Amino acid sequence: MEIILGRCYGINKKEIDDIISQIEKEESVFKKSALDPLMPPGTIMGRKKQTEQLVRYLVGHKNGYVVPYISIYGRSGSGKSSLAKFVCSNVPGISYVLVNLRKAKTVFGAANLILAELGVPGLQNAQGINLAIDSVQKEIISMLRKQGKRLFVLVLDELDAIFYDKRGKPSDFVYKLVVLAEKMREQGLLLCIIGISNNVLSEYGLDDRVRSRIGSSEIFFEPYSKSDILGILKERSQEAFSSKINPKVLEYCADMSSSEHGDARRAIDLLRVSAEIAISRKEPLGISHLEMAQEELQKDRVERTLANASYHMRLVCGGLARVSYLDGGQWYSTSVLYKQYCSVLQKGTRQLGYRRISEMLTDLENTGLVISQTGSKGRNGYGTLYKLVVPPEVVGNLVSKEWWDGIVAAKTAHESAQNKAFGSGAGLSSSRKGLFGDLVKTLEQNSKEEWKRYVGL
Numbered sequence: 032m033e034i035i036l037g038r039c040y041g042i043n044k045k046e047i048d049d050i051i052s053q054i055e056k057e058e059s060v061f062k063k064s065a066l067d068p069l070m071p072p073g074t075i076m077g078r079k080k081q082t083e084q085l086v087r088y089l090v091g092h093k094n095g096y097v098v099p100y101i102s103i104y105g106r107s108g109s110g111k112s113s114l115a116k117f118v119c120s121n122v123p124g125i126s127y128v129l130v131n132l133r134k135a136k137t138v139f140g141a142a143n144l145i146l147a148e149l150g151v152p153g154l155q156n157a158q159g160i161n162l163a164i165d166s167v168q169k170e171i172i173s174m175l176r177k178q179g180k181r182l183f184v185l186v187l188d189e190l191d192a193i194f195y196d197k198r199g200k201p202s203d204f205v206y207k208l209v210v211l212a213e214k215m216r217e218q219g220l221l222l223c224i225i226g227i228s229n230n231v232l233s234e235y236g237l238d239d240r241v242r243s244r245i246g247s248s249e250i251f252f253e254p255y256s257k258s259d260i261l262g263i264l265k266e267r268s269q270e271a272f273s274s275k276i277n278p279k280v281l282e283y284c285a286d287m288s289s290s291e292h293g294d295a296r297r298a299i300d301l302l303r304v305s306a307e308i309a310i311s312r313k314e315p316l317g318i319s320h321l322e323m324a325q326e327e328l329q330k331d332r333v334e335r336t337l338a339n340a341s342y343h344m345r346l347v348c349g350g351l352a353r354v355s356y357l358d359g360g361q362w363y364s365t366s367v368l369y370k371q372y373c374s375v376l377q378k379g380t381r382q383l384g385y386r387r388i389s390e391m392l393t394d395l396e397n398t399g400l401v402i403s404q405t406g407s408k409g410r411n412g413y414g415t416l417y418k419l420v421v422p423p424e425v426v427g428n429l430v431s432k433e434w435w436d437g438i439v440a441a442k443t444a445h446e447s448a449q450n451k452a453f454g455s456g457a458g459l460s461s462s463r464k465g466l467f468g469d470l471v472k473t474l475e476q477n478s479k480e481e482w483k484r485y486v487g488l
């Protein structure tokens with residue numbers, strides 16, 4: 032019962048009880064926690080090939096040998112961490128820890144995160160990386176001796192994070208860990224490092240001496256196909272929903288997810304948010320809820336990415352949104368996007384190099400805002416092409432509303448010039464015509480070539 036106190040609303044205990052019983056009622060038809068992607072899966076669906084590869088690498092310890100380094104790589108949400116954890120927990124005779132390095136801003140920070148996971152206090156920067164590695168070694172040996180095991184697996188999740196710390200010499204850090212594995216073998220013990228990253232380790236600019244030592248034990252996780260995602264969703268939804276849900280809903284969700292990204296985490300999220308929307312509307316879960324949820328998640332994702340992005344990363348996003356909107360096309364090469372970035376950069380601002388922008392596009396892909404493919408660049412051979420997977424308007428408005436209004440005005444003017452019957456500036460409100468008058472006039476008179484030049488193609 033709501034008590035109105037003047038202009039304020041008071042809540043009494045009954046109100047709280049009502050909310051709780053409403054939540055309980057909802058939980059009885061939909062158990063939200065079963066669609067929490069942070070919850071480790073009870074069963075790993077699919078991934079037979081990768082499971083077999085990893086088990087084969089690790090099981091060699093029975094004969095006294097394991098490779099010192101395994102690189103597990105692939106797109107976000109492709110099941111890399113889940114599978115590594117699952118295998119390490121189920122192959123007999125292994126002791127392991129999984130350390131997520133996402134929060135490590137430096138190589139030294141990464142060493143401290145490893146020590147923390149091993150249950151040892153971190154060190155001060157001044158004590159140096161060699162001492163940190165020695166402490167890791169001491170702790171691993173003591174753990175193996177205590178547990179009476181011979182193989183220790185150090186799983187370094189999100190290893191990409193350390194490669195931004197160029198001053199901390201990430202390549203050297205990997206080298207030291209591999210040397211540690213060799214030193215342990217001299218003591219009759221085995222250490223295997225599993226590095227999990229979005230790209231294969233050898234792409235991170237390692238020294239030759241590291242490359243030759245880590246070997247080529249690589250396991251690739253391709254994005255999930257429709258049937259993989261469907262399997263994962265079916266398994267999760269059995270636990271999440273008390274009544275059977277329309278199989279077409281799961282199929283549609285799997286279809287949307289596999290065609291856009293092949294990320295299991297995002298597919299599970301999409302199903303959860305759709306179910307929440309359906310429940311709030313007191314409707315049975317249907318395809319329309321998936322579409323609403325998709326829109327909501329896309330907007331959240333763009334907002335979150337841009338809020339955490341550097342100034343230059345925002346410009347890269349803006350440039351991609353600009354060319355996608357003005358050109359109406361889909362896939363763009365790094366060189367086109369670099370040109371876009373340069374054109375939106377404010378005068379007097381330091382311009383980043385081509386290589387850095389190319390790295391940013393890879394980072395952007397990992398946020399799920401863009402996807403890439405290898406494609407033809409015409410006379411320039413083959414290369415990576417990028418495509419925005421959210422509406423450009425959403426990105427543009429969030430980068431800068433005023434700037435985006437100018438782009439919309441330019442396109443409207445160009446379209447009206449194409450269709451002369453509409454006359455000058457058709458489609459634009461008079462206030463907008465005033466605001467972007469000069470630009471509009473120029474673009475109305477422009478030829479196709481000039482338009483292409485304006486777009487930056």
Ligand SMILES: Nc1ncnc2c1ncn2[C@@H]1O[C@H](COP(=O)(O)OP(=O)(O)OP(=O)(O)O)[C@@H](O)[C@H]1O
Nearest residue numbers: 068072075076107108109110111112113263295296
């Ligand atoms: N094969 C699978 N079977 C069941 N659930 C899965 C599977 N793959 C992924 N998932 C679900 O998706 C979530 C994300 O997977 P996971 O963290 O393993 O992906 P990842 O490739 O390590 O992603 P990232 O690179 O972003 O860390 C998991 O928590 C799990 O709920």
